[in-house]
Amino acid sequence: MQLKKFLPALTAAVVLPGMALAQDAAPGFDEIGPYIMTTLLFCMAGFLVFFMAAGFAMLEGGLVRSKNVTMQMTKNIGLFSIAAIMYWLVGFNTMYPGDFNGFFALGGQTVLDPVGVAAADAALDYASVGSDFFFQLVFVAATASIVSGAVAERIKLWPFLIFVVVLTGFMYPISGSWQWGGGWLSNRGFSDFAGSTVVHSVGGWAALAGAIVLGPRLGKYKDGKVNPMPGSNLALATLGTFILWLGWFGFNGGSQLAMGTVGDVSDVSRIFANTNMAAAAGAVTALILTQMVYGKPDLTMVLNGALAGLVAITAEPLAPTLFGALWIGAIGGVIVVFTVPLLDKFKIDDVVGAIPVHLFAGIWGTIAVVFYGEASLMTQLTGIIAYGVFTFVASLVVWFILKATMGIRVSEEAEVNGLDVEELGMEAYPEFTKG
Amino acid sequence: MQLKKFLPALTAAVVLPGMALAQDAAPGFDEIGPYIMTTLLFCMAGFLVFFMAAGFAMLEGGLVRSKNVTMQMTKNIGLFSIAAIMYWLVGFNTMYPGDFNGFFALGGQTVLDPVGVAAADAALDYASVGSDFFFQLVFVAATASIVSGAVAERIKLWPFLIFVVVLTGFMYPISGSWQWGGGWLSNRGFSDFAGSTVVHSVGGWAALAGAIVLGPRLGKYKDGKVNPMPGSNLALATLGTFILWLGWFGFNGGSQLAMGTVGDVSDVSRIFANTNMAAAAGAVTALILTQMVYGKPDLTMVLNGALAGLVAITAEPLAPTLFGALWIGAIGGVIVVFTVPLLDKFKIDDVVGAIPVHLFAGIWGTIAVVFYGEASLMTQLTGIIAYGVFTFVASLVVWFILKATMGIRVSEEAEVNGLDVEELGMEAYPEFTKG
């Protein structure tokens, strides 16, 4: 039933102060309050995580060269939209199939609660289906955004988007069901609060497979040297980082999955504080380390340091003290500073540093859970390896099939002239770039 | 009474756990909970819709040429500010006059609830006046932002801002009262949940009138050809689209106008999910269609496709299933792809595609309500035509008066050299543009 905006105004005119309200017959707040608060948590955290799509787009758009910015924007709004459709079509119910064999159960379309669902028909101990679906959906989009950055500046649009179809409709939901869907890894006691492994490492493995199959950009590794290809807009990249940092409060805070008790809402706030601390520690660490190692602070490292801190705290943002969050985040920053050059040694060309940030720091964060007694090291390694093997192998297969059939890489000419002009016929900054 | 930040800290020190709290005398959450939640909904949705002002500014700033960006920014922060003042001065109470003749009742200044209003004096079945006013105010600003994009790159600042005064203080509130104020259209059963017609089409009609009276930009239509005038910053335009998408969760979700029951909060989340789906479907549709029609995906069409999907779902974001939202949004995307060139055929120069997105997709969305049995086709057409005739005619009159008195178009010289240098003496990107 649709409420009309004028109704309250009219009603307010006739309801006198102190009049008994018709609500008395409905279940009271002691019964429905937690459901309302948790549904609100998912909506709020959901829109924050949604906004991370903009954060990834700005970060990646700022770190590619100006000739490829339109392509990066097209990929990123495209991947979010495809993720939204695939996760509805099959992903959500594949990831949360209810009682299943623990490994795989293909789901069908998501069905929301009916309009104006009655309290008696709602999952009062949890939240509305719509809020839960929305919250989970924006997570899968984050995974796909991670891939987008690593394979930038040389991949064709459509093969990339087809990869996103497979990743968001099948790969992520299947592996996600192992843990968050109540599958075999959760039964083993694997612990990953908000997805250092389930979301970030999965994105990182898919990105790694893509970067390997694609090969590096032309001229990136030449005569034994690594040629820097500076990003075109560091203001935009910084904005993207701040947006991601903002979104992470929803990412981790919403993963408390409840806000209707004193303990739960306090935990949400504790997660906010810890998440912020880990990001700050990652940024400061990268700032100091790049000054020490390179003699100059490196802004892109600082941005990625903050993100690595965020990824690292994601596996366990609740249990640590603020000091614990600080060192978990700081080690994330260390990882970024030392593994970005490492990838270059292997001639793996990750345009935005997505693999160090999301895969390596994600592994670190998942291991750090052990320090808080939430799981054993062996269990955490089992999970890390299981997600790694499955995602990396499945991604390799998909990338190779795409390569063999339609090709995944643009022509050399297109790469040199820029994907924007050659593939899309539209420059991002037609008036800015030097002649 | 002003709370001081230290007070709770001091009080917390003396309140021992388990102590009885002084709140027992106050009305319980069963009575006040819905009011608190709905007021919170309006605040939250309100700040999201507020942020759409930035989204419009970035979208439009990215789609105009760099020589007109400062003007676009000035217009957009100016129009929001004027809308805020006019809606307080006269708009809000004109739009929600209470009992009235159904057509027109000029309101006075908005008066908020007193500070620390007592439960007995508050509209417990609705929300605080402040939250309601704030939420409605950011809607009217959206309407004005739509106009700003269509008439860009050739309009003078002050006549535009005077138009905004009339639009936000009178035109929008008067026509808005017909539906959301409980006027004649709502009595006829017209249905427009969050404003496909009441907000978006109204903005679109005003924009159409402005674009016609202004005429096209110099050189846009020459020798029977349409000359593309590419936007200066597609990264910014993409950011603007993402911000608008984010804001739309507030736009549609907040229009549930209640969040304090199981049914209402579930509906808010259902609206979130549907809104997101329609945007995704609009974007994917435009992506595929431009590939098919033009041989290359067109980013600006994809951005506008997402927005058209959002406009289309706005008339009824609650009743549809996710699949329903998908096709409502997808048709929005189709409309954009085919009507952007159509306007060019009529030599109507809509710089950012505001008319296809907000007017045409808004009409579609309003008609789509019929499929959900919320209203008859005849009723919906009545509403669409009534808003169209009133807004278009009134806008034409205002634009013509402005044209006849102070002039609305900058000189040819100013248009060629750019409004920023000629009208404002300040370039947006003084160091970037090619010599």
Added chain:
Amino acid sequence: MQLKKFLPALTAAVVLPGMALAQDAAPGFDEIGPYIMTTLLFCMAGFLVFFMAAGFAMLEGGLVRSKNVTMQMTKNIGLFSIAAIMYWLVGFNTMYPGDFNGFFALGGQTVLDPVGVAAADAALDYASVGSDFFFQLVFVAATASIVSGAVAERIKLWPFLIFVVVLTGFMYPISGSWQWGGGWLSNRGFSDFAGSTVVHSVGGWAALAGAIVLGPRLGKYKDGKVNPMPGSNLALATLGTFILWLGWFGFNGGSQLAMGTVGDVSDVSRIFANTNMAAAAGAVTALILTQMVYGKPDLTMVLNGALAGLVAITAEPLAPTLFGALWIGAIGGVIVVFTVPLLDKFKIDDVVGAIPVHLFAGIWGTIAVVFYGEASLMTQLTGIIAYGVFTFVASLVVWFILKATMGIRVSEEAEVNGLDVEELGMEAYPEFTKG
């Protein structure tokens, strides 16, 4: 205890509608509702104020020349991160020491509530420690961001960051304790709702000291003339302003410090409406005034006018009517238009106009409180002077020590060539700027 995402899905399957829930034993919403709502307020307001860090970065990054943008980004993400660490290490408990001498009490590390805190152990009349800490922390970062803009384009990175260490760990918390920590100024009845003085003027005084000690940029004041040095990206500056405006709803709204009663949530919404009005009035005033005084509207003045309106309303965003908020904000706009040139007369080079906006409008807002009877003029002046003397003198001392030891200003060569190339070796827009 860590909640796992699959648990609710499984549980939902076995909880039949209507089953009695286990929550009955827990304290009811009448007891815990206010705590939950206020904790949520701090989380929500906190993430909004967090995002102001991005707003400051974009505003300042847009107002400096392109050769210094990477430095500005590095400073701003660095300062936020340092503020987060220092405020945890010592700041929060220095600012809120509980019972103390009213002038100074050095605090230790912040300790959060335990995970899953029981209602009996929580400050039920207030909010969780984590939410309170997070909310206060993002305020201190705002103070440091103010300084960053004023001293831009000539300061060295590390001395600036060391200043931030002192400012956020000691200076701000110590002076903050005088008022919000329940110290001597609050005992005198000084009134500053959300920090026109405690936050904004403090930032402004520190910025003023820095700008004086640093001296103006090379060539800014030459042969008795003021040479304009236009910002490189006004679209970004506008975005930054809108983000700050958005964040201010959290800044002022969250400072209500409670959301769990009818009066409190209504007050929060009243603050939203007033805050928005003051910003709008500041912007419109600057728009009209610059047209009148200079013959052309000045976008940077309009942006700063909006911000000055926001700063001005911050000392008392609750008591005024909307009309009151309008004139408080409008006078903020007047102040900006007339004091920006005034600073130039004294050859104080404030790159972004931070001192007029945050210091001068902050003083005005603090005085305006008197009109609402919240405090006497003498008390307000006492507070303004106390914060001014302490912060200005302490800042001067720190800046002079930094100058004498490590130097605070880059070489002339670095200033001419740009801090990005010389100090950081990384341009923000390597492909855009003219050769």
